Amino acid sequence: MAKKVTLNIEYLHRFEDEIDNTNPLSASIDLGTSGHLFQIMISNVQQMYDQGIITNPSGGDWTEGHLFLGFNLIRAFNFNKY
DSSP states (O other), X not given: OXXXXXXXXXXXXXXXXXXXXXXXXXXXXXXXOSSEEEEEEEESBSOOSHHHXXXXXXXXXXXXXXXXXXXXXEEOOOOOOO
């Protein structure tokens, strides 16, 4: 059972005219357990990292069904002495 569940939405409006006018819109659900974080994302761009989304978003339009699914698993380690 998840100890913490969050819903995240991110939108980036692009103002420049020289680059393809894809405005990245992403939504994710984060499920936090004791030591693990599971992330499930859906987006209209393929990149799932900031530099890729800002400089070269290759994707499409939500209204045309251009959607990509992503998944992350993060593990936290604690090396403190007891």
